[in-house]
Amino acid sequence: MSSVTMLYAVLLYVAFAVLLIGVVRKIVIYARTPQPLKIPTTPAPVTKAGVAWRIAKEVTVFESLFKSSKWTWIFGWMFHLSLLLAFFRHLRYALSPESFIWPIINLELVQALGKYAGFAMVVGLLGLIGRRIFVDRVRYITSPSDHLMLLLIIGIATTGLLMTFVERIDVIMLKSFLLSLVYFDWNNIQAMPTDTILMIHLGLVITLMFIFPISKLLHAPGVFFSPTRNQVDNPREHRHIQGWTADDSATSKPV
Amino acid sequence: MADFDVPVLKEYPVIPVIQPGSMAHLSPFKSKPDHNTGIGFPGELVDDWHDKAIAKIGDMVKNSRALQVFLDICVKCGACTDKCHYYLGTSDPKNMPVARQDLLRKVYRRHYTFAGKFFGALGIPGFVGAADLTKEVLDDWYTYFHQCSQCRRCSVFCPYGIDTAEISMAAREIMDTIGIGSKYNNEIIVKAHKIGNNLGLPEPALVNTMEGLEEDVKDETGIDVKFPVDVKGADVLLITPSADFFAEPHIDGLIGYAKVFHQAGISWTLSSYASEAANFSMFIGSGDNLKKQAMRIRDAAIDLGVKRIVAGECGHAWRVAYNFWNTLIGPFDFLDPNYPIPQHICELTHDLIARGALKIDKEANDHRIITFHDSCNVSRASRMGNIPGGQFSIPRDIIKSVANNFHDMAPETIHENTFCCGGGGGLLTDDLVELRVKGAMPRMEALKHVIDDHGVNYLTAICAICKSQFSKVLPYYDFPMDMIGSLHQLVSTAIQLGEKD
Numbered sequence: 001m002s003s004v005t006m007l008y009a010v011l012l013y014v015a016f017a018v019l020l021i022g023v024v025r026k027i028v029i030y031a032r033t034p035q036p037l038k039i040p041t042t043p044a045p046v047t048k049a050g051v052a053w054r055i056a057k058e059v060t061v062f063e064s065l066f067k068s069s070k071w072t073w074i075f076g077w078m079f080h081l082s083l084l085l086a087f088f089r090h091l092r093y094a095l096s097p098e099s100f101i102w103p104i105i106n107l108e109l110v111q112a113l114g115k116y117a118g119f120a121m122v123v124g125l126l127g128l129i130g131r132r133i134f135v136d137r138v139r140y141i142t143s144p145s146d147h148l149m150l151l152l153i154i155g156i157a158t159t160g161l162l163m164t165f166v167e168r169i170d171v172i173m174l175k176s177f178l179l180s181l182v183y184f185d186w187n188n189i190q191a192m193p194t195d196t197i198l199m200i201h202l203g204l205v206i207t208l209m210f211i212f213p214i215s216k217l218l219h220a221p222g223v224f225f226s227p228t229r230n231q232v233d234n235p236r237e238h239r240h241i242q243g244w245t246a247d248d249s250a251t252s253k254p255v
Numbered sequence: 256m257a258d259f260d261v262p263v264l265k266e267y268p269v270i271p272v273i274q275p276g277s278m279a280h281l282s283p284f285k286s287k288p289d290h291n292t293g294i295g296f297p298g299e300l301v302d303d304w305h306d307k308a309i310a311k312i313g314d315m316v317k318n319s320r321a322l323q324v325f326l327d328i329c330v331k332c333g334a335c336t337d338k339c340h341y342y343l344g345t346s347d348p349k350n351m352p353v354a355r356q357d358l359l360r361k362v363y364r365r366h367y368t369f370a371g372k373f374f375g376a377l378g379i380p381g382f383v384g385a386a387d388l389t390k391e392v393l394d395d396w397y398t399y400f401h402q403c404s405q406c407r408r409c410s411v412f413c414p415y416g417i418d419t420a421e422i423s424m425a426a427r428e429i430m431d432t433i434g435i436g437s438k439y440n441n442e443i444i445v446k447a448h449k450i451g452n453n454l455g456l457p458e459p460a461l462v463n464t465m466e467g468l469e470e471d472v473k474d475e476t477g478i479d480v481k482f483p484v485d486v487k488g489a490d491v492l493l494i495t496p497s498a499d500f501f502a503e504p505h506i507d508g509l510i511g512y513a514k515v516f517h518q519a520g521i522s523w524t525l526s527s528y529a530s531e532a533a534n535f536s537m538f539i540g541s542g543d544n545l546k547k548q549a550m551r552i553r554d555a556a557i558d559l560g561v562k563r564i565v566a567g568e569c570g571h572a573w574r575v576a577y578n579f580w581n582t583l584i585g586p587f588d589f590l591d592p593n594y595p596i597p598q599h600i601c602e603l604t605h606d607l608i609a610r611g612a613l614k615i616d617k618e619a620n621d622h623r624i625i626t627f628h629d630s631c632n633v634s635r636a637s638r639m640g641n642i643p644g645g646q647f648s649i650p651r652d653i654i655k656s657v658a659n660n661f662h663d664m665a666p667e668t669i670h671e672n673t674f675c676c677g678g679g680g681g682l683l684t685d686d687l688v689e690l691r692v693k694g695a696m697p698r699m700e701a702l703k704h705v706i707d708d709h710g711v712n713y714l715t716a717i718c719a720i721c722k723s724q725f726s727k728v729l730p731y732y733d734f735p736m737d738m739i740g741s742l743h744q745l746v747s748t749a750i751q752l753g754e755k756d
């Protein structure tokens with residue numbers, strides 16, 4: 001095994017472990033932290049099904065963002081949708097040939113859209129960066145890390161596009177490398193193609209996986225736990241008690 | 256009139272360019288030691304305030320999912336930046352909701368996230384939006400967490416529902432914990448604990464005032480409308496903001512409730528022990544005090560043996576009543592389950608009107624051209640009736656059934672998009688007049704349009720704070736101070752007491 005293959009194999013495993021453990025840990029924290037009082041932003045649904053619908057709209061069409069800022073919505077939505085399509089297209093690197101998802105992934109539509117999604121992604125991300133640079137209010141609240149995260153993903157998208165449209169790499173070889181990792185086939189890890197562009201692409205992805213659980217990227221799991229969005233508006237009908245409102249001995253009583 | 260520039264009302268809303276520090280000079284008076292100790296906090300800034308504040312943050316995120324999630328997941332998208340009336344009215348970027356949150360978030364990030372600790376150790380916490388807690392940061396907290404009326408407008412527009420109100424409540428709780436409180440709020444809470452209402456109005460004075468009202472109404476209508484206090488066995492306990500007892504224009508609302516009860520034949524009473532609907536403990540984010548204040552109401556209801564509790568016109572009080580009472584002072588197994596517990600006075604009146612139980616003469620309000628200001632806490636933090644949005648339709652239905660001339664303000668300024676009056680969240684104090692006037696600008700702008708287009712001369716509110724605030728700020732914008740009035744004042748005008756009796 002070449003040292004490059006070795007290095008990336010180890011890094012991918014570690015990064016994936018960090019991502020998985022980090023995100024699961026946060027989800028557990030969010031799920032376990034009590035919400036002592038009812039604070040849905042009203043008008044709010046009065047049933048659980050209504051709440052599911054409210055959140056579904058937030059995570060699919062970004063309903064609240066649409067209300068507040070059309071430009072941010074267009075760029076943000078473009079980026080996230082492209083991300084989803086690119087994700088589908090990348091599944092082929094991680095699934096065995098028998099997987100039942102193949103018929104979906106092989107759909108011409110998914111392949112075609114996924115292929116060009118990278119462009120939409122870059123446009124969306126550039127739009128978001130543009131807002132950070134040119135809108136004084138957004139510039140004021142932006143930290144260097146906010147820019148770097150966008151640049152990181154732009155880097156991932158552009159290297160991906162380059163590999164698809166300019167400098168094609170040996171996809172078959174890459175696939176057998178990744179599948180040997182996915183299936184823990186450690187005695188038989190396949191060599192990774194050593195194109196520079198691929199190494200950059202994967203390096204950036206690995207960085208992203210490390211950053212995810214310690215950054216604002218936690219908005220992805222976090223949005224499902226936001227009490228202003230996920231609480232049912234029924235305080236008169238159902239007595240809500242949790243945390244210090246259930247157990248008066250708690251030390252801290254935040255509203 | 257003012258030693259600051261009153262904003263100019265524009266034809267169309269304009270998002271201002273940021274002016275860093277433009278409101279840094281304004282913060283409310285700090286509380287005296289006994290106001291702090293009176294509600295369970297240290298009298299003055301403790302020596303180890305830095306460590307204590309940081310420990311408190313950690314403690315609080317463990318006990319509030321809202322705080323934990325909100326501090327973690329803001330992506331700094333900026334969608335909320337132009338949604339706060341205080342930003343729109345002052346141009347101070349720290350009044351942009353996300354920037355206000357960041358004042359606390361940066362300290363949380365520095366001490367409770369890997370990224371903040373790592374880059375903090377490298378000496379560049381700002382790289383990841385983290386910062387150490389310094390005296391300057393603490394001063395910023397005091398200033399800008401008292402320039403937030405906890406109106407939740409930002410939370411409507413945030414893609415994750417991040418509610419700056421929660422953050423500012425938490426920040427005030429942290430500050431109280433290390434001995435820094437605002438005089439206005441803490442003094443009032445001490446009074447409410449001691450005497451039972453924000454005004455510090457004792458039982459004899461309350462009884463006296465109500466007798467005076469009975470005489471006034473008798474003089475005016477010839478009818479014996481009662482304003483009962485501490486009547487055991489009454490059906491309804493009315494919990495209303497104490498401002499209703501003698502502030503203008505609130506008092507005309509109280510007269511309206513009394514006339515409604517009178518004509519519907521509902522026996523009701525006030526309680527001298529629980530003579531306050533307002534609960535300022537919410538503004539300072541203190542669960543202990545919130546519960547303690549609310550508990551008086553449960554005790555009074557049991558003591559008087561009432562069957563129902565009805566809440567008067569007040570925004571944050573309705574939030575506390577609607578959303579928190581059941582949690583804090585429930586279960587209400589001693590009340591009549593056939594009525595909503597608690598019930599808003601508007602729900603009650605609406606119901607009576609729908610059932611034809613009130614005799615109304617709409618023409619009596621014909622001299623008024625009316626608009627309605629949705630109060631923040633009613634609109635975005637509670638509900639009326641059985642369906643979402645009842646808090647918008649029910650008050651408007653009432654107005655339209657007691658008056659002929661009604662015009663809504665622009666849709667982007669009403670319902671859940673409503674702009675705060677500028678005085679909510681514990682900021683209704685003279686030391687913050689500049690902020691209150693500037694923060695009222697978006698509401699005043701919308702009001703100006705209906706005045707110009709329809710000749711509106713009556714601004715209806717269902718919140719004691721809104722009413723006081725508008726009385727104060729309307730003149731700064733050259734509107735008549737007395738154009739603000741209670742919803743139940745309209746009811747009071749239209750209701751025909753004699754005819755049915």
Ligand code: SF4
Pocket residue numbers: 328329330331332333334335336352353412413414415416417
């Ligand atoms: S809208 Fe929400 S996520 Fe966006 S900057 Fe404001 S608080 Fe943060």
Ligand code: SF4
Pocket residue numbers: 338339340341350351352355402403404405406407408409410418419420675
């Ligand atoms: S809660 Fe209201 S006052 Fe506070 S930041 Fe949000 S919009 Fe501004």
